[in-house]
Each structure stands twice: as structure tokens, then as C-alpha cells.
Amino acid sequence: MYVKLCGLRTEADVAAAVDAGADAVGFVLSASVRQVDVDIARRLVREVPPGVLSIGVFSGVAAADVRRLAEASGIGAVQLHGDYPRSAFEEVAAVGVPLVRAVALKADTDVRVGAYGEQMLLLDSPVAGSGHRWDLAALDGARPEGNWLLAGGLGVDDVAEAVAQARPWGVDVSSGIEVSRGVKDHGLMREFVAAARSVT
């Protein structure tokens, strides 16, 4: 079970996420209570050891600016959140790092991983980073195959049940590992990773 812990803002967060066994850590580089600027992102990326992917998360940022921020921060992957067109993925692909397409599942969502040139697909609630769950029954008949992550309101108490139901390749969380909005709880990080991987 691939686990991404998102919305990290401090060196201590990064150390705790790595210690908890996260496969990927997310830094939000667009408007959010969890936003970090490019200088902080660059500093945090340097703390991420080889083998753990540092993912820059963008929403509502023009593709040219995503490219610039991705290159300046040195992040290891780019997550484009929301209604980015294929052309944006093509433009950002020039950075030369893996891409994550993050969307809320709708009737017309292309759920094929790689359909926009991405390496991972992330299915999330309609409001990213809100901690809101969505109805996993929507996956019936629209379940992706391959490297797709489930997100949206997951927490230590329900991630195992959600994994058992949706059978994703990975999971992603932000609100569910926070003590208050935007402030990570390092104990919850450890509990979340263990709970996500408890399903056989």
C-alpha cells in the first residue's frame, strides 16, 4: 500500500513522515492553509531521503508557473489538482518528473491512469484538502486500474475500511493527520500509515 502524507510544512513534519514509513510527502505550493512558498519547499525537499517522493501540489496555478515553481523547488513529482487540461500536463511534463493527476470522480472522468500522461491518478473529494469523505460507491463501474490513490477525508479510524472497499493502489491524507487545520500530528501520521497497511 503506497502512502502519501500531504500538506507538510516543517522539517519536523518531514522527519516524522519519513519515520512513519510514508512513500511520498506532499507540499502544497498553491493557495491553502497549508501553503509553503518556494524557498520553504526547497528546504523541505532537501530533508526528504532517497526512496521517498517529494510531491509538489498545485491547484489553480498556470502551467508555466507550475513549471517554474517545480524547477525552483527541486520537487520530485508534480500533482495537478482539479480541472487541468491535457495541454497543462504536456507543458509540465517538460520538468521531467512524474506527474499526479488529482480529480474528484465525476461521470465523465477518464479513470485510465496515464490518460493525461500522468504516472499516478488520485481520486479525491470535490474540495481538496477539506477532510470531506465522498461516496465510494461511485467507483462501481469506474474503478481505475494500476497506480491510483484514494483520498478525501481519510483518517486513522476509517482508512482500513475504505481500503478494503475501494481497493486502491495507494492512499493520501492531509486533514486526518492534523491536530488542527494545517498543523500535523506526528503520532497520527504513524497510526495512519499502519492502519492503511493493515488490510491484507
Ligand SMILES: O=C(O)c1ccccc1NCC(=O)[C@H](O)[C@H](O)COP(=O)(O)O
Ligand atoms: O491540502 C490542501 O490544502 C490542498 C489545497 C489545494 C489543492 C490540494 C490540496 N491538497 C491535496 C491533497 O493531496 C490532499 O491530501 C487531499 O486533498 C486529501 O485531503 P484530506 O481530505 O484533507 O485528507
